[in-house]
Amino acid sequence: MTTTHDSDDFALAAEKAATLIDALPWLQTYRDRIVVIKFGGNAMVTPELQRTFAEDIVFLRTAGVRPVIVHGGGPQISSMLDRFKIESDFRGGYRYTSPEAMDVVRMVLTGQVSPAIVNHINEHGPLAAAISGEDAGLFRGRKRGAMVDGEEVDLGLVGDVVGVNPEPVIAQLDADRIPVVSSIAPDIDTPGQSLNVNADSAASALAVALKAEKLVILTDVAGLYRDWPDRDSLVSTIAVPELRELLPSLQAGMIPKMAACLEAVEGGVAKSAIIDGRIPHSILLEMFTQKGIGTEVVP
Numbered sequence: 086m087t088t089t090h091d092s093d094d095f096a097l098a099a100e101k102a103a104t105l106i107d108a109l110p111w112l113q114t115y116r117d118r119i120v121v122i123k124f125g126g127n128a129m130v131t132p133e134l135q136r137t138f139a140e141d142i143v144f145l146r147t148a149g150v151r152p153v154i155v156h157g158g159g160p161q162i163s164s165m166l167d168r169f170k171i172e173s174d175f176r177g178g179y180r181y182t183s184p185e186a187m188d189v190v191r192m193v194l195t196g197q198v199s200p201a202i203v204n205h206i207n208e209h210g211p212l213a214a215a216i217s218g219e220d221a222g223l224f225r226g227r228k229r230g231a232m233v234d235g236e237e238v239d240l241g242l243v244g245d246v247v248g249v250n251p252e253p254v255i256a257q258l259d260a261d262r263i264p265v266v267s268s269i270a271p272d273i274d275t276p277g278q279s280l281n282v283n284a285d286s287a288a289s290a291l292a293v294a295l296k297a298e299k300l301v302i303l304t305d306v307a308g309l310y311r312d313w314p315d316r317d318s319l320v321s322t323i324a325v326p327e328l329r330e331l332l333p334s335l336q337a338g339m340i341p342k343m344a345a346c347l348e349a350v351e352g353g354v355a356k357s358a359i360i361d362g363r364i365p366h367s368i369l370l371e372m373f374t375q376k377g378i379g380t381e382v383v384p
């Protein structure tokens with residue numbers, strides 16, 4: 086059987102070649118570099134989004150980038166807490182975490198979300214391996230509170246990452262694996278106790294410790310809105326001093342997210358970005374196109 090080309094085939098092929106060539110400088114920039122990607126619980130709500138996320142990560146890895154995933158799971162934790170009838174509320178963007186809620190946080194992050202991400206990636210080959218912040222001394226945590234309406238509030242077993250030993254992650258990277266990290270940290274002040282760390286903060290601390298080239302945070306909104314919820318106020322690029330000024334006026338989930346971007350860039354990561362993880366292949370659009378998508382934070 087013989088088939089022939091028509092002019093549409095050539096036009097389509099030329100368009101695809103142009104897209105590939107546009108990606109060339111970015112492929113060169115990120116080759117052999119570590120990129121930390123935070124996969125938020127709200128960005129993984131359908132199997133289709135989990136599948137396209139895994140494809141993007143495998144694409145990065147195949148293109149010579151060294152991706153490291155830090156995942157969240159806020160909505161998944163909330164629904165499990167509901168099933169167990171354990172009360173939980175958010176204070177200043179962080180979940181108040183009782184000791185019994187902490188057990189559920191660990192169960193959902195390391196027993197449910199992490200293996201789901203690992204399995205999606207490993208459909209492409211034996212690439213991904215899960216690591217909890219409790220494993221091999223990866224994270225060290227310390228309890229923190231939050232400021233709500235100018236007052237310090239208690240958050241229970243919630244912590245910040247105050248120390249990172251990146252060795253277990255580097256060992257996985259050196260073995261050509263894709264580390265998938267859960268945001269739980271042993272409490273340095275109370276041996277045997279672990280803390281629930283917001284996944285944005287954990288991703289930022291890890292990006293700094295790994296001297297990553299970029300931190301990319303996937304969420305369920307197009308980026309940072311200067312005057313939330315005014316849809317015309319989407320920020321495309323913001324520099325550190327301006328973001329530091331804006332931070333106190335932000336609400337809820339955006340507080341830890343923008344604080345994470347700020348801390349990463351202040352800690353030496355060249356760029357951080359917040360992108361809409363509900364757009365299929367959002368990571369490739371952010372990393373391999375000139376304009377990117379979402380909001381980028383630069384020094």
Ligand SMILES: Nc1ncnc2c1ncn2[C@@H]1O[C@H](COP(=O)(O)OP(=O)(O)O)[C@@H](O)[C@H]1O
Nearest residue numbers: 125126127304305306308309310313336338339
């Ligand atoms: N200034 C803002 N710009 C964008 N989103 C905002 C802003 N202030 C609050 N938000 C809210 O923050 C949410 C993202 O935070 P969160 O729900 O914690 O996401 P994730 O689960 O991905 O970590 C958005 O869906 C939006 O409702």
Ligand SMILES: CC(=O)N[C@@H](CCC(=O)OP(=O)(O)O)C(=O)O
Nearest residue numbers: 125126157158159179180283284
């Ligand atoms: C202290 C705190 O708030 N921890 C978060 C950890 C998971 C997380 O950050 O998940 P997302 O990225 O999906 O929001 C929580 O318990 O929900």
